[in-house]
Amino acid sequence: MSAELLIKNLWAQVEDKVILKGANLAVRSGEIHALMGPNGSGKTTLAHVLMGNPFYQVIKGEVLYNNEDLLAMAPDDRARKGLFIAFQYPVSIPGVTMASFLRTAVSARRGYEKDHLMSLAEFQKLARAKVEELQVDPAVLGRYVNEGFSGGEKKRAEILQMALLEPEIAIMDETDSGLDVDAVKIVAAGVNRMYEASGKKMGVLVITHYPRILKYIKPTRVHVMFDGRIVTSGDADLAEELDQIGYDGIRAQYERVAAEVVGEGEVRSAGKVFWVQH
Amino acid sequence: MSDTQPVVTSALSRAAVERHSAAAGEPVWLLERRLQAWEAFVRLAPPAATDEEWRRTDLSALDLDALQPLLAAGVRKATPPAPLMRLVGDPAAAAGLHLAVDGTPIQSWLAAELVRSGVVFAPLGEAVRTHADLVREYLGSVVRDDENKYRALHGALWSGGTFLYVPDGVEVDLPLVSGTWLDRDGVLLSPHTLIVAGEQSRVTLVELSASREADARTLINHAVELIPKPGARIRYVNLEDWGRNVWELGVVRTLAQRDSTVHTLMVAFGAGLVKTNVESRLVGPGATSEMLGVMFGDGAQHFDYHTLQEHVAPSTTSDLLYKGAFKDRARSIFAGLIRADYGAQKTNAFQLNRNLILSDGARADSMPKLEIMANDLRCTHGASTSRLNEDQIFYLMSRALPRATAVRMMIDGFFAEIFDRIPLDMVRERLSRAIERKMAEA
Numbered sequence: 242m243s244a245e246l247l248i249k250n251l252w253a254q255v256e257d258k259v260i261l262k263g264a265n266l267a268v269r270s271g272e273i274h275a276l277m278g279p280n281g282s283g284k285t286t287l288a289h290v291l292m293g294n295p296f297y298q299v300i301k302g303e304v305l306y307n308n309e310d311l312l313a314m315a316p317d318d319r320a321r322k323g324l325f326i327a328f329q330y331p332v333s334i335p336g337v338t339m340a341s342f343l344r345t346a347v348s349a350r351r352g353y354e355k356d357h358l359m360s361l362a363e364f365q366k367l368a369r370a371k372v373e374e375l376q377v378d379p380a381v382l383g384r385y386v387n388e389g390f391s392g393g394e395k396k397r398a399e400i401l402q403m404a405l406l407e408p409e410i411a412i413m414d415e416t417d418s419g420l421d422v423d424a425v426k427i428v429a430a431g432v433n434r435m436y437e438a439s440g441k442k443m444g445v446l447v448i449t450h451y452p453r454i455l456k457y458i459k460p461t462r463v464h465v466m467f468d469g470r471i472v473t474s475g476d477a478d479l480a481e482e483l484d485q486i487g488y489d490g491i492r493a494q495y496e497r498v499a500a501e502v503v504g505e506g507e508v509r510s511a512g513k514v515f516w517v518q519h
Numbered sequence: 520m521s522d523t524q525p526v527v528t529s530a531l532s533r534a535a536v537e538r539h540s541a542a543a544g545e546p547v548w549l550l551e552r553r554l555q556a557w558e559a560f561v562r563l564a565p566p567a568a569t570d571e572e573w574r575r576t577d578l579s580a581l582d583l584d585a586l587q588p589l590l591a592a593g594v595r596k597a598t599p600p601a602p603l604m605r606l607v608g609d610p611a612a613a614a615g616l617h618l619a620v621d622g623t624p625i626q627s628w629l630a631a632e633l634v635r636s637g638v639v640f641a642p643l644g645e646a647v648r649t650h651a652d653l654v655r656e657y658l659g660s661v662v663r664d665d666e667n668k669y670r671a672l673h674g675a676l677w678s679g680g681t682f683l684y685v686p687d688g689v690e691v692d693l694p695l696v697s698g699t700w701l702d703r704d705g706v707l708l709s710p711h712t713l714i715v716a717g718e719q720s721r722v723t724l725v726e727l728s729a730s731r732e733a734d735a736r737t738l739i740n741h742a743v744e745l746i747p748k749p750g751a752r753i754r755y756v757n758l759e760d761w762g763r764n765v766w767e768l769g770v771v772r773t774l775a776q777r778d779s780t781v782h783t784l785m786v787a788f789g790a791g792l793v794k795t796n797v798e799s800r801l802v803g804p805g806a807t808s809e810m811l812g813v814m815f816g817d818g819a820q821h822f823d824y825h826t827l828q829e830h831v832a833p834s835t836t837s838d839l840l841y842k843g844a845f846k847d848r849a850r851s852i853f854a855g856l857i858r859a860d861y862g863a864q865k866t867n868a869f870q871l872n873r874n875l876i877l878s879d880g881a882r883a884d885s886m887p888k889l890e891i892m893a894n895d896l897r898c899t900h901g902a903s904t905s906r907l908n909e910d911q912i913f914y915l916m917s918r919a920l921p922r923a924t925a926v927r928m929m930i931d932g933f934f935a936e937i938f939d940r941i942p943l944d945m946v947r948e949r950l951s952r953a954i955e956r957k958m959a960e961a
Contacts, residue, residue, distance in 0.1 A: 292913075292917045293913075293916075293917075294913050294917075295909065295913060296909070296910075296913075315916065315921075315922070316913060316916035316917045317916040317917075317918075317919050317920055317921050317922065317925075319917075320916070320917055320918055320919035321919045325917075326917060328914070328917075331914065332908070332910045332911050332914045334911050334914070334915070334928075334929065334932055335932060335935075335936075336929075336931065336932025336933055336934070336935030336936060337928050337929065337931065337932035337935070341928070342915070342918070342928065345920055345924065345928065346915075346918035346919050346920060349918075349919035349920055349921070349924070350918075350919040355921065355924070356924075385932070385935075402918060406918065406919065
């Protein structure tokens, strides 16, 4: 089954602050995209808007998921249809064990009727396999959701959830931040294995501030986000280049283009940066 | 008057007290005690609405004269009604079972080996005759009849309830279960539960009560006395799922002797109004009291719990956790007092009340209070009232859980802290079922 996530001129705000200002991006089955950009450029907002976080309001634009209006769906619909996001700061839920949460989640994703669950034996077998694969401490299943987890444990637990829910399109929001290099390798290996296991059908959007994780998860496309827009895209080499010139170099080019767009309202580019005024 | 039918008198009166006592064949000392209580009832004024304890729970709409006192007489063998069977569940999971309908016992059994070891588990009215000396010694030794007008009424007209006596050193593994079903309305039922656990003994009593949903106001006026002797362990569970026409006034009081341990769990799901005092007096060194409460209110339910953790002797421990979830226009009051008397050194006292508000119209007030006269102790108390956290709901929904499932999971999670402390599957199952039912109701 092939999946397609199409983001078209997406504008969104948090409270009164407009964060996304016309984001465009397409992620399809089998593609691995990296979305880079400085802090505050709107990467995390994009991820939350895609998952339907009610805290963020879409102002305009559209997002199609397999030709359906994603923005009209409740978050759980999106998840059941195969969209997944590994959160940068997953919340903790005291009193709810990971095992009971994950069993309910996997059952919902696999289309079990409301209030029906996959058998405990089947779930345990599945969970044990994934826990081993991702080198997560199995004791995590008996703990409350993210409660008292270290930063690294939270990130790994997110990837464990991703492995269990088998998404069509997975968004990883700064999964690498706060992880040491060994943990990044384990997480990356896990994602690569999921990708292979899907018959290279899973689509992945890796949101990251640093190019480090892209050494282990090889992107097919790299995008740079600035001030709520994707301002430049390229192949894997763009990440390397960014590592050298830094976001400041991009920023200078972007500001020049922005000034010209304001003046002339046209398609503009300067160096790597382009901007289509809609 | 048949002794196999409930006795119904036309009004509350001294004559009714006398008739009831005579019909039940009670000894003179008990009749005298009832008449004294009746005099106290007549003498005492109803609690004033300005009284700190009563200012949030208004009983002015309660018309005592409109109530028919429901008085058990004898035992009426009958098949338990289906709702009572659902309430008590599988009798095989119990070491003894009492069933009562409209205040009259219909079934009563206790495992043979417990009978042989001297355990008494009987309707209190029956125990008055069969174990007169024991009952006389302990009845009213913890809860007095003249404490307030309603307790006086209870003392005069108590009927039904349970007497549980465990001899020294006897340990009962399975819980004893008592189930009460009320089919009538417009009545006054005043059950009395008395547990005496001998030295180094151990026992669990689970009391479950429910009633048919009806129109006329019914008053349940219950009293529970828990007496653990040195080293004894009592676990007492009280789960009510009364119809909304029922108002319940009650007191559950423990007098904990040296090195004894008492666990109480109060569960409130039903009734229109509940006003209960749950009190532990730790009078023996080394005594421990765990006090748990679970409330789930909806509609216009009103739950008022006043708790007392009173440390009289040194080196005593009390640990209270009351948690409530409230939807629609439900209202909760929790007033918890920790008191450490002079000389109650090395006291450990903990108190926590947490409330979850599920609808804009619901409200929970929490009033923790300390009175500390000792100077060497550990004491913590806390209270919080919060709403469902939308970030958590979003997180669960992002993992494919429909909103209703996510909310249900969070409510289960909210109560998990208490559920984890209840080592009784039958109680946990009932809690879980009741929460599911409450959440399913629009």
